[in-house]
Amino acid sequence: MKIGFFDSGLGGLTILREVVKVLPQYDYYFFGDTEHLPLGDKTKEEIFEFTKNGVEYLFEHDCQLVIIACNTSSADSARALQQTMLVGKYADRKILGVIVPTVEEIINSPETRFALLGTKHTVESGKYATELDKREQREQELVAISTPELVPLIEAGDYRAAVDCAVKYIETKAGESEVVVLGCTHYTEIKSALRKHFANSKRFISQDEVIPEKIKKYLVAHPEIESVLSREGGRNIHLTKHRADYDLLLQHFLSGGGA
Numbered sequence: 001m002k003i004g005f006f007d008s009g010l011g012g013l014t015i016l017r018e019v020v021k022v023l024p025q026y027d028y029y030f031f032g033d034t035e036h037l038p039l040g041d042k043t044k045e046e047i048f049e050f051t052k053n054g055v056e057y058l059f060e061h062d063c064q065l066v067i068i069a070c071n072t073s074s075a076d077s078a079r080a081l082q083q084t085m086l087v088g089k090y091a092d093r094k095i096l097g098v099i100v101p102t103v104e105e106i107i108n109s110p111e112t113r114f115a116l117l118g119t120k121h122t123v124e125s126g127k128y129a130t131e132l133d134k135r136e137q138r139e140q141e142l143v144a145i146s147t148p149e150l151v152p153l154i155e156a157g158d159y160r161a162a163v164d165c166a167v168k169y170i171e172t173k174a175g176e177s178e179v180v181v182l183g184c185t186h187y188t189e190i191k192s193a194l195r196k197h198f199a200n201s202k203r204f205i206s207q208d209e210v211i212p213e214k215i216k217k218y219l220v221a222h223p224e225i226e227s228v229l230s231r232e233g234g235r236n237i238h239l240t241k242h243r244a245d246y247d248l249l250l251q252h253f254l255s256g257g258g259a
Contacts, residue, residue, distance in 0.1 A: 001228045002027040002236075003215075004063030006054040008037035009239075009246075010155055011185030012069035014208050015098070019067075020235070022212040023219075027234035031057050035241035038151040039072040040119025040184070047121065051077040055085065055095060057238065064228055065094045067215065071118055071184050071207075074099045075125035094225060098185065098207055101214040103131040105205055106140065106181065115174035116144045117166060118183035119151065128183065145173045147184075154186045157245065163193040170194075170202070181205045 003023075005016045009032050016030055031054040033039070039047050051073040058066050068078050074097030082095050106114055116128055123146040132142060147169050153162040166187070170180060180202050182191060188208040195204055219226040239246065 001062050001064035001230055002029045002058075002234065003229065004028070004055075004058030004061070004066040005030045005069045006033070006051060006058065006066060006073065007031075007068075007070040007185060008033045008039045008050075008072075008151075009186075009243075011151075011188065014188040015067070015069040015185050015211050018208040019212045019215055022216055024233060025231045027230045027232055027236075029058055029061055029063055029234075029236045030238065031055075032237065032239045032246075034239045034243055034246070037155060038119065038148075039070060040121045040148060040151060042072075042121070044076055044121070047073055048077045048080060052081060052085070055081055059085075059090055059093055061236070061238075063093070065096065065225055067211070068095065068097045069185050069211070071099060071122045073097070075122050075127040094222075096215075096218070098211055099127055099183075100131055101210055102181065102183065102205065102207055103128060103135065104214075105210050106132060106142075106179075107135055109179060109205075111178040111203070112139060113141045113175075113177045114143070114179045114181055115170065115177035116142055116181045116183045117147045117150070117169065117187060118144065120146045120148045122183055128181075141177075143173070143175060143177060144183075145169050150190075151184065151186045154189050159190055159193065163190050163197070166190060166194060167197055170198070174202075177202065179203045179205060182207065 005012050033050050036050050055066050068074050078097035123144045149165050150162050188206050191206040
């Protein structure tokens with residue numbers, strides 16, 4: 001049985017890349033819904049259907065655990081899929097999102113003022129604020145900023161424009177925030193440039209640095225899942241729409257493994 005990852009494209013691959021570094025022994029399967037990216041501008045119903053199709057594909061290809069490596073899908077669809085898919089045929093499987101682990105990172109931070117950069121849907125869902133309120137042990141301020149331009153720019157490889165756009169949002173809307181949460185897995189690709197630009201004035205939380213250790217701890221805490229995972233180092237990729245520019249990325253990320 002494998003560990004599956006769902007996302008619309010590049011963002012989920014950056015998470016998978018870092019997870020493989022921490023846990024290289026397991027078999028992995030990535031489902032990239034490149035036909036429908038970006039998901040952040042789709043309706044709630046469309047996002048649920050696209051995510052459901054991807055998760056079902058991964059379950060049908062022997063994934064025991066599926067990580068929804070997409071904040072947009074995690075915002076609404078993750079919980080709904082847990083409640084509807086993890087019964088009957090898939091009762092022994094697990095689905096995890098990326099928002100709760102990121103919120104835990106916020107809570108464990110010493111700072112009190114945070115800015116969240118996310119897709120339109122992620123911000124409008126209020127999921128980060130809701131999860132923070134459930135767990136909050138002290139007063140923490142979260143400013144959510146919708147940044148719909150970033151995913152298309154990053155997918156197009158125009159990182160300079162993406163960085164400039166993100167800097168503008170942070171400087172005009174983040175206020176006195178001490179920490180900027182990159183609340184979209186695509187944004188991992190511009191974290192270094194943002195850190196360089198803001199130097200020591202702001203700290204950045206990037207999900208590719210959070211999720212791998214969270215999965216590692218999850219597997220330790222759930223031996224019933226970990227014990228059935230196969231350990232052949234397999235890497236499989238399925239894209240709903242082929243993109244030639246992904247070929248090099250797949251070789252770089254996963255040593256050429258694909259399907």
